[in-house]
Amino acid sequence: MLSLVLFSVFSVVSGAAIERRDPVPPGYVASPYYPSPHGGWVSDWSESYRKASLLVSNMTLAEKTNLTAGSGIFMGRCVGNTGSALRVGIPQLCLQDGPLGLRNSDHNTAFPAGITIGATWDKDLMRRRGVAIGEEFRGKGVNIHLGPSVGPLGRKPRGGRNWEGFGADPVLQAYGGALSIEGIQSVGVVATIKHLVANEQEMYRMYSLVQPGISSNLDDRTLHELYLWPFAEGVRSGVGAVMIAYNAVNGSACAQNSYLINGILKDELGFQGFVMSDWLAQISGVASSLAGLDLSMPGDINQVPLFGNSYWMYEYSRAILNGSVPVDRLDDSVTRILAAYFQMGQDQNYPRPNFDTNTQNAEGPLYPGALISPQGVVNEFVDVQGNHAEVAREVARDAITLLKNNNNVLPLPRNSSLKVFGTDAEKNPDGINSCTDQGCNKGTLGMGWGSGSARYPYMDSPIDGFKARGARYQFFNTDSFPSNSNPSPSDTAVVFVSADSGENYITVENNPGDRTSANLNLWHNGDRLIRDVAAQYANVVVVVHTVGPVLMEEWHDLPSVKAIVFAHLPGQEAGASLMEVLYGDVSPSGHLPYTVAKTEDDYGQSVKLVGFQLGQPQDTFTEGLYIDYRYFHKNSITPRYAFGHGLSYTSFSLSSATITAGIPLTITPPTRPAKGETPAYSTAIPPPSEAYWPENFNRIWRYLYSWLEKSDADAAARAANSTTKYPYPAGYSNVQKPGPASGGAQGGNPALFDVAYDISVTITNTGSRSGKAVAQLYVQFPSSSFDTPILQLRDFDKTSTLAPGASETVSLRVTRKDLSVWDVVSQNWIIPNLGGDYGIWIGDSSDNLHLRCGTVAGSCAYNQTSPV
Template sequence: MLWAASLGSAVALAALASAQHDGDHSPPSYPSPWMRGGNGWQDAYIKAKDFVSQLTLLEKVNLTTGVGWEGEACVGNTGSIPRLNFRGLCLQDGPLGIRFADQNSAFPAGVNAAATWTTRLFKTRGNAMGSEHRGKGIDAQLGPVAGGLGRVPAGGRNWEGFSPDPVLTGVAMAETIKGIQDANVIATAKHFIMNEQEFNREALSDGTPAYSANIDDKTMHELYLWPFADAVRAGVGSIMCSYNRINNSYGSENSYTLNHLLKNELDFQGFVMSDWWAQHSGVASAFAGLDMSMAGDQNLGSGNTHWGFHLTEAVLNGTIPQWRLDDMVVRIMAAYYKVGRDTARVDVNFNSWTKETFGYRHAGAKEGYEQVNFHVNVQGDHARLIREIGGASTVLLKNTNNALPLKKPSSIAVIGEDAHDSPDGPNGCDDRGCDKGTLAMGWGSGTANFPYLIAPVTALKAQAARDKTKFTNVSDNYDLSAVTAAVTGAEAAIVFGNADSGEAYITVDGNQGDRKNLTLWGDADALIAHVASINPNTIVVLHTVGPVIVEALKNNPNVTAILWAGLPGQESGNAITDILYGARNPSAKSVFTWGKKREDWGVDVVYKKTSDNPQLNFNEGVFIDYRHFDANEIEPSYEFGFGLSYTNYSYSNLQIEKKSPGPYEPTLGKTEPAPTFGTIDMDPANAQFPPGFHIVNKYIYPFLNGTAIPTGLPQTFPKGANDSSSQPKLGAGGSGGGNRQLYDVMYTVTATVTNTGAVKGTEIPQLYISLGAPTDPKVVLRGFDDLILDPKESRTFKYDITRRDISNWDTASQNWVISEFPKTVYVGASSRNLPLSGKLS
């Protein structure tokens, strides 16, 4: 729907049409909701109030503003409070491990974690990453990722997240957050919201603003906001804004998305941080719900800031009321206490800006030469988990004539650069900004340094030696004469190919973050075709960031097996060897749809600057990935949720039990008035730099430095922005993740899953629901599980269908409703293999 800036009531909002157009605007939503300490935040809120009540104005401002790029050891650092011996917060990338550090692990990417469809592994991976961040002294891990969700298959950072399905992503987000925060580290859900492509995500050097993702209210709730609701319900401590605009308002100052959706409707109790240099205003972003400015400077290493002394000045001149500043700081400190940072904290013992033991404490200013890296090993036994996830996330797409698993073949040939080590080493390119050797993570800020990387050829060669198998290998994709010699007569030829992507600040082979196409890199499609023309048992392994076009491989009779191994992290070679040789039975399911051609997805990256005010209209609504394929009756190569095993499974005995939780009741009432904590000294003379204070160059401080404080300023801030009175609660809100009754159980569904084959395996039963309306997707995923089954064993799959699961967002009432259309539940092995169905009465 059109979000017109002049609208302020739910009735007016509901009257708008459900379409997206150039120039759509978000409606204003003020004031910024203040923290109340509900939903499991009570104890943390009490501690935060006590702490913040002791702080001066300058100390409060210091906690909201980063000190600037390379100002301290971490990628993000807030100011400190020396008087209370509080060092400030250390925030560090990222979603698959610690960026810019050593002696840490490189975990499988989010897309691989999702492909396991295993909540235990979601949480265990999160906990292992969190423990490594804790061991390095990091307060907030900048992950996990639900935005981009994966609207377009070529989106550069899709691999950092989990899946274009909001439910699978939501479950993975929630469990990862629980794991991270159980390790006493603040999780940061990002990027809020609609960051669905890399090109033009930020303002260009010619003054062109970032693209505006224009989206209707229904799509926002039913698709893109869904996993963030799960993150909030899981108690996430912080949320990071996106770079792009949403309905023509930047993510860091969009009062509708931050104040209305996140802090009011979802009742988010933690703090909102900007992405690095994604903040575009000072006062406006504060009123719109931003709580922390990162990295603190206006652009990389500039020494300028939107907050810092400007925020001090805005409070002193009466523009920003004390309650808004206090709310920022209480939210930050409540997240700190909620995860137990006050008892689990160790000193920061690494430095992002040098790998050497000694360096500058303030690298940007080249000041304070001292020991900055203590080389603390935080890896524990995480290699075992990484290997397990690598195997559990490998999707078996094709397996004809039982080509796999391999059983001590007489000879094998391992072909392709992607099977081999990079000649420059696994960390040879900064932030993995190249595609050399085997691919185990994408590029950008969401990466980590590898402690080591087991290439597939290393592990396969070791297996061949154990089996006394003749082994040959070729790393050059273009040396076809050597390839021909290697694969001719080999019992099996295993060919590796990859496709990479990442963040927009790095361009690799002309790919500016987003992929230019959906083919394999390094001419691997031609390489595979050549091998298959010679060897009748060609096995293909794909390390890709997302879907690629595989229809020719699927239909090639000499390609006997296809495996998607994704981005498996440091144990890559061991994990794929486990699958190829049957030490692990494949159980993974695809977390995206594999189209036959690029046009099948219906949406794509906009690669060119379309105007001086670029607009991306999300006219497809909720119909992305399998929802689009289903609605348009497009046959994919492999559907969402598809994955083979070395055994077989059957489904039977669907049972549906109706529950009676009572009627849905919108949340009523009002909040308490905005609280303040402690008193603020309003004398500008006491907000100056202390005499003799040493100023570090380009470091961001809260001090005024002689700045005059204007008085009698005109009231130019948005209407209601400084209103501290009690505010009405939203009917769809009132609890973490939305109205608590959304999570009432309406039905319990059970089904029997049987392993009908001869080997032990893990099956992923999936539950889908048809919501029934002509405008709804044919089916939407709502539940799944992983069932470990011995041969001939049966187990019961069970899922509790909640009110939320069978509801649609109603723009008229601005709430969730169960429509009058009939609902049907389906259970099966993929989105298009659903043998069991039943009506929900």
């Protein structure tokens, strides 16, 4: 594929034809959608766009192109650093990973991962975690936080980065993402929802010299009803940035997929912020600009970075001067970036970066990627932790999911005699941050590996927790059963096991991101360790730190395995949070954010990892809407533990349920609002002098600049007047569209989010211990001409801590969109059976639903037979 690299570089300069894509299976289409819609037509963003457009109208060409790309990999303190426009007061913008906390920094909190907060099913906690993360990023001077992650959705249980998101359901994922965004942006940090879209495995994700990135092939209905759902909610929350994925969708690379960026994101979903590439995911210059990409990160050419080459920066200046890219496309991109900057108030007393992602030293090179770099202070070791450990501990604790508790072996009596087994119980002996980006599985597993990781300020391990409790325990720091444990009938054995995964650029124990070598099994002989312990001890508690579902059939039904606890990925707070649950200070209140199967085949064949293929690997989503619990329900497969399952030390009952109709429903939503006005941009090509190098400028080798040599700029301007024009892609137009019927506001037609039904239910603690309850609401569609899953999660809520006998009323809602399907013919959301009886099922897991409210009768009934 070296020809592709050279071809792409050449095409920016000369206007060569766009290379043909590899074919995808029939029926999977990425239709052209042009032009890129101008932003600014949503009233919530009007003032920010006014400020931004005024600034853009006074900027030179080089200043504008300097803000649309990074200055190069390793060319600044942050993982991504835009150019600046200092003449008009815009500094370099700092972009930094990641979804669970500051990556490669210091004096920061290592929060529990996304999958862990998803397991809490706690909306308030989701937002508070977002606020705490935002405060830390702001305190470090980060303008743009590269999170949250809502893609992958978790379609593939072995996918490497599922743990960065919130669960294998679009609604759970949507709440996790949207509430995180609201929290992060509440303190002035731009959040970035990622990765758009359908990046469901790590292997073969990137375009390279030898192979195009994997193509995720999915139909339009599946795209809308599953994978886009959380992005729509993130846009509705006002997210400032969207990061596209490495892979292709229906054969078109996400970085230049005009249907995805222009058509769906910017027009249908009304996204007002800016679209950035994932790092080195951009594979073309002009094509990606026309398709709607606004910011190239980190700015380098993808296959051969660190040589000062870029698809944009100076090449973008050239492309404007020679007429390849319309001026209003660049102006809209810059306006979008600056509008997000103003929307978050970053023009008012926003701190500059005070850390360096490239080194832990106080001083070092200012541009580590340069061959020769000036030196200076790069780390100021600002402590941004505040009281965030309390939020992190609360998340870790309230996510802990009790799957099994025979004979009420938990909670543990205070004076229990414990034998503790497994290296997962204690810190990494090599050091808690000894592995780059947590790229190893040694000691307590608090997070997966890759760019979504963070350095631990400390690790409160389970052994630390036992020590702090003054527990009577003996610890065997081995993953093989020791010969000297001396079992006693009074002992309770606690076995710690784990399963890890991460990002593809690191391979851990033969797992290249995705769980290929390990499959869905426990790591480090965990299954054998549990069996061996169970053969010697009568009471065994298994604690699992895991990125996702694991198989447990080898040991689950052994008589001595009395309790199973999923502690997920607790971050730095693995110890005290677990002790609070094991010893009964609090009742466990976590619930599974995915289904745990009995065999991997139970998830279906099409969701397995795609192996090597000649040409572009194809991953065709033939299962459509049927992933995770939807697939199990459709095929009448009994899982080991259902989606949403979680036990407590107490019990709860539901009563006084009511359903109240909201807005009157119609088959299609009311007509969308028209777009508001957008900034007016000149289409005149600027003079080449706006891109000339400044005189006596001290250049840093490999640093990316937006200026051109005078001869190059003048030649580009002459080319604009030649008869040879850039061969624009099929379907190209530069006439702005009014927008699709399904759009109209951030997130889509605002009528989609009108409440169709309010549901109220009282939850009472009927047990003898205090605890929190989770109410999960699923919708069962009536029969229609559309195939729909038997049950689909649509809302949830979690109570406060209820004392024995105490009650709390929770309020749930069902929106118009919740009752709709995506009609691929009309390209709109429709209610498929307007007069039909929608079943609103409420319970504490997807397989324990016995309260049904009917939309036709307008009443609720208890002790109903669950539809699955």
